[in-house]
Amino acid sequence: MSQIKKNPPSDAFAPGDFEIVGADTAQSERFARRPVTYWGDALRRFRQNKLAVAAFFLLLLITIMTIAVPMLSPYDYAKQDLKVRKQWPSADHWFGTDDLGRDLFTRVWQGGRVSIAIGVLGALIVAAVGCVYGGIAAYFGGWVDMLMMRIVEILSSVPNLLVIIMMSIILDSSSIPTLLLAMTITGWCPVARLVRSQMLQISRSEYVMAARVMGVPPLQIVLRHMIPNTLSLIIVNITFRVPGFIFSEAFLSYVGLGVQPPNTSWGALASAGQANLLFYPYMMLFPSLFIALTMLCFTLMGDGLRDALDPKLRR
Amino acid sequence: MTEPYLFEVNDLCRYFPAKKNGIVKAVDGVSFRIRQGETFSLVGESGCGKTTCGRTLLGVYPKTAGSILWKGRETCQLTRAELKQFKRENQMIFQDPYSCLDPRMTIGTIIQEGMRVHFDLPPRARDQRVAELLFKVGLTADFASRFPHELSGGQRQRVGIARALAMEPSFIVCDEPIAALDVSIQAQVVNLMIDLQRDLGLTYLFISHDLSMVRHISDRIGVMYLGTLVEVSDTDPLYDRPMHPYTQALFSAIPAVGRRQSGKRIRLEGEIPSPMDPPPGCRFSSRCPHAAAQCRQTSPSLRELEPGHLVACHRAEELNG
Numbered sequence: 001m002s003q004i005k006k007n008p009p010s011d012a013f014a015p016g017d018f019e020i021v022g023a024d025t026a027q028s029e030r031f032a033r034r035p036v037t038y039w040g041d042a043l044r045r046f047r048q049n050k051l052a053v054a055a056f057f058l059l060l061l062i063t064i065m066t067i068a069v070p071m072l073s074p075y076d077y078a079k080q081d082l083k084v085r086k087q088w089p090s091a092d093h094w095f096g097t098d099d100l101g102r103d104l105f106t107r108v109w110q111g112g113r114v115s116i117a118i119g120v121l122g123a124l125i126v127a128a129v130g131c132v133y134g135g136i137a138a139y140f141g142g143w144v145d146m147l148m149m150r151i152v153e154i155l156s157s158v159p160n161l162l163v164i165i166m167m168s169i170i171l172d173s174s175s176i177p178t179l180l181l182a183m184t185i186t187g188w189c190p191v192a193r194l195v196r197s198q199m200l201q202i203s204r205s206e207y208v209m210a211a212r213v214m215g216v217p218p219l220q221i222v223l224r225h226m227i228p229n230t231l232s233l234i235i236v237n238i239t240f241r242v243p244g245f246i247f248s249e250a251f252l253s254y255v256g257l258g259v260q261p262p263n264t265s266w267g268a269l270a271s272a273g274q275a276n277l278l279f280y281p282y283m284m285l286f287p288s289l290f291i292a293l294t295m296l297c298f299t300l301m302g303d304g305l306r307d308a309l310d311p312k313l314r315r
Numbered sequence: 316m317t318e319p320y321l322f323e324v325n326d327l328c329r330y331f332p333a334k335k336n337g338i339v340k341a342v343d344g345v346s347f348r349i350r351q352g353e354t355f356s357l358v359g360e361s362g363c364g365k366t367t368c369g370r371t372l373l374g375v376y377p378k379t380a381g382s383i384l385w386k387g388r389e390t391c392q393l394t395r396a397e398l399k400q401f402k403r404e405n406q407m408i409f410q411d412p413y414s415c416l417d418p419r420m421t422i423g424t425i426i427q428e429g430m431r432v433h434f435d436l437p438p439r440a441r442d443q444r445v446a447e448l449l450f451k452v453g454l455t456a457d458f459a460s461r462f463p464h465e466l467s468g469g470q471r472q473r474v475g476i477a478r479a480l481a482m483e484p485s486f487i488v489c490d491e492p493i494a495a496l497d498v499s500i501q502a503q504v505v506n507l508m509i510d511l512q513r514d515l516g517l518t519y520l521f522i523s524h525d526l527s528m529v530r531h532i533s534d535r536i537g538v539m540y541l542g543t544l545v546e547v548s549d550t551d552p553l554y555d556r557p558m559h560p561y562t563q564a565l566f567s568a569i570p571a572v573g574r575r576q577s578g579k580r581i582r583l584e585g586e587i588p589s590p591m592d593p594p595p596g597c598r599f600s601s602r603c604p605h606a607a608a609q610c611r612q613t614s615p616s617l618r619e620l621e622p623g624h625l626v627a628c629h630r631a632e633e634l635n636g
Contacts, residue, residue: 041462206410213406214428224420
């Protein structure tokens with residue numbers, strides 16, 4: 001048998017060391033958390049993510065600049081001035097001038113208009129088409145769903161880049177709408193799949209079954225359960241797709257299928273700068289920098305949104 | 316028995332289409348009656364059709380054949396107003412406390428969901444009611460502003476119960492409500508359900524495979540095997556003297572604590588057959604140690620061997636003689 005200590009050590013607590021402070025039950029309401037809505041809570045969590053908030057404000061700044069600079073700049077983005085060709089950045093031309101003497105600072109922001117517009121519009125178009133398509137497939141189910149999903153599979157089995165290039169050539173893409181069409185014609189397929197699978201998963205979940213047992217009307221089930229649970233997924237998806245479209249546009253412009261001069265975009269500017277890369281690297285540096293910066297910001301913001309919209313991560 | 320029947324189920328069938336034109340006969344010719352105020356349990360192995368049975372009863376799945384009488388009326392012939400009443404009075408508690416609550420809603424919103432449909436209450440009165448319900452299931456009012464993922468499994472299950480109670484139901488299908496909980500929490504939840512039954516006069520259809528818990532809560536029990544009911548009886552006679560060979564085998568597998576295992580454990584040979592291709596005759600004939608030629612040809616129906624004790628076995632008298 002082991003020895004059991006009979007006497008407590010001298011530094012042990014005595015009853016007098018404790019004091020009963022009591023609990024005021026009337027005050028317990030004060031400690032209860034203020035009722036929050038789902039979106040209010042998401043906003044609060046997004047704010048806590050410093051990186052995502054910084055990315056959001058940087059994007060806001062870039063967007064404002066793309067709107068303001070071409071309007072306020074003393075230089076016209078299309079105006080050539082052969083006297084100031086290929087000038088390095090200076091007080092007059094902050095980002096220098098290109099080989100036709102056009103002010104690059106104005107051109108970069110003008111190009112940003114096109115790039116960001118294409119990125120955001122493209123992502124919104126694929127999201128809208130994908131939601132409708134995936135929603136219909138999930139709602140009707142059966143052979144409708146079967147047929148619609150086989151079409152998606154066929155469309156997405158064709159290499160994306162090939163489709164874009166071929167569509168650009170067929171449509172003779174020189175304007176922004178045709179460029180958007182070329183990029184979104186198969187781009188909605190992943191969104192459609194995502195929405196369909198999410199909708200199916202939710203419609204078979206037990207909380208929807210509980211709502212049906214309670215006699216909640218179908219429209220209310222769609223509005224209160226299906227859409228909110230899919231919406232956050234779509235918002236995050238849009239945010240992550242924007243840089244993809246900016247990059248696609250940049251690529252198309254780079255290979256000469258995108259925006260035609262004198263209009264420009266970040267991709268077209270980078271492409272033009274590439275010809276002079278060896279002697280005038282600034283021509284390529286600025287547009288590339290903004291492509292990279294914008295894409296990074298969208299990705300960081302998407303990360304923040306994804307975490308904010310997932311209540312499981314609430315702390 | 317003069318008590319009124321709340322539910323009368325006759326020859327209920329629910330088939331699911333399967334791949335390659337097959338049919339899964341999840342529930343095949345099940346008949347039982349549930350009296351007002353009692354707890355009727357369905358027990359059986361996984362995949363024997365217990366859950367499908369409960370869901371079909373409440374109209375989550377349309378029935379393939381048979382009839383379900385609720386308070387003497389056929390459920391698929393209810394008028395609009397009656398159907399609304401049916402949906403209010405008959406509720407369900409789910410097995411998985413993690414997927415039965417919408418992760419994007421607060422507990423308060425979840426409990427109010429059905430109330431909005433069936434009770435015309437101002438928001439303030441609804442909040443009040445939520446607080447009462449939370450208290451009734453052993454939680455506090457401040458849970459209303461929390462999200463489901465902040466709660467433990469047992470707390471979520473209590474919320475599920477509160478959601479059902481919000482409808483002021485008379486009948487609740489409890490679909491394995493304790494299967495996903497720890498043993499200590501199981502007892503709490505089951506005791507809560509028993510208390511609520513006593514206080515509110517609820518009727519339960521309790522679906523479970525936990526035989527000890529079923530004995531604790533049930534008034535009557537139906538034993539299911541492969542989509543059919545093989546034995547229906549009051550609780551104590553069933554546990555004392557199971558008459559169907561399947562029930563005997565099932566109950567011999569209950570682990571005993573403290574006392575010596577009474578009787579020998581009956582080991583069944585083989586696997587449970589696929590419900591897509593059940594054996595002809597008695598469904599249990601392929602695994603029954605007592606199967607005779609007759610059992611492989613004709614399917615036995617439930618017969619009352621003793622008052623209130625129904626068995627579906629051709630050889631029940633011989634074997635229990």
